[in-house]
Amino acid sequence: MSRRLLLQQRLVQAIVLVVLPILPGCLFPFAVPKVSQTPLLNLGPEADQIHAFRVDGMLDFVGYGGVDHLTFSEITSTSGWLLPRTKLSATYGIYVYSVALNYPTYISHSLGLKLYRPGYELVELDSWERPGKIVWNEAPDLASQEKVLDQLFLMKPEERWDELTWVTDKCLSPGSASAEHQRVLLFGAAEYERLASHLVANGPGEKNSRARLEAKASKLRKLATKVEPAPSLRRSWSGN
Numbered sequence: 001m002s003r004r005l006l007l008q009q010r011l012v013q014a015i016v017l018v019v020l021p022i023l024p025g026c027l028f029p030f031a032v033p034k035v036s037q038t039p040l041l042n043l044g045p046e047a048d049q050i051h052a053f054r055v056d057g058m059l060d061f062v063g064y065g066g067v068d069h070l071t072f073s074e075i076t077s078t079s080g081w082l083l084p085r086t087k088l089s090a091t092y093g094i095y096v097y098s099v100a101l102n103y104p105t106y107i108s109h110s111l112g113l114k115l116y117r118p119g120y121e122l123v124e125l126d127s128w129e130r131p132g133k134i135v136w137n138e139a140p141d142l143a144s145q146e147k148v149l150d151q152l153f154l155m156k157p158e159e160r161w162d163e164l165t166w167v168t169d170k171c172l173s174p175g176s177a178s179a180e181h182q183r184v185l186l187f188g189a190a191e192y193e194r195l196a197s198h199l200v201a202n203g204p205g206e207k208n209s210r211a212r213l214e215a216k217a218s219k220l221r222k223l224a225t226k227v228e229p230a231p232s233l234r235r236s237w238s239g240n
Contacts, residue, residue: 031090032092036087037127038113042080047077051187052074054071056070074183120193121148172185176226185220189221
């Protein structure tokens with residue numbers, strides 16, 4: 001779990017401890033405003049090789065765990081500069097308070113940036129992070145380049161814990177989230193297929209690798225056509 005999210009959760013708890021004693025009943029609705037912003041970046045002479053993805057997260061949190069749904073959109077640079085993107089949002093939900101059981105149910109939004117340059121490791125930036133000069137580390141072979149795509153498109157389960165034993169999972173939103181997100185998913189599928197094209201299907205040790213890459217491409221293409229409603233507090237509370 002990110003430091004930003006942990007601080008946000010603690011802020012919610014602090015509000016509950018201050019306000020809850022003066023409220024009747026055991027349900028405490030809350031809303032915390034939030035401003036997120038990606039940094040101003042100079043991509044340098046490599047700008048035309050870089051794919052910059054804005055990442056909008058929507059965390060659907062219930063009890064002691066949740067799922068962070070990520071929606072991508074590609075943004076273009078201006079004369080080699082990547083301009084800041086700002087997002088106004090709020091963390092809102094209900095805190096259940098009782099003698100035996102206390103837990104929050106809420107929706108939280110986040111904003112991040114991922115920089116993908118074929119042949120290099122992924123660069124990931126959180127809101128308000130100021131990295132200075134971007135350092136590009138090479139991903140010299142197909143195996144390392146596959147790992148970069150896996151990291152970008154969450155091909156391996158990712159869980160984050162904090163000391164309060166709360167856990168969040170990350171997943172990609174379906175293609176129905178937005179037309180731009182759908183285009184990014186299809187771009188990812190094409191990148192997996194590009195790597196697969198470098199392998200000979202009947203070559204020694206390459207048949208399985210090519211099949212694995214093609215399976216990941218197929219997974220992204222299926223997700224791009226998937227239609228699913230966005231998370232909401234009502235759905236979280238009802239369990240649907």
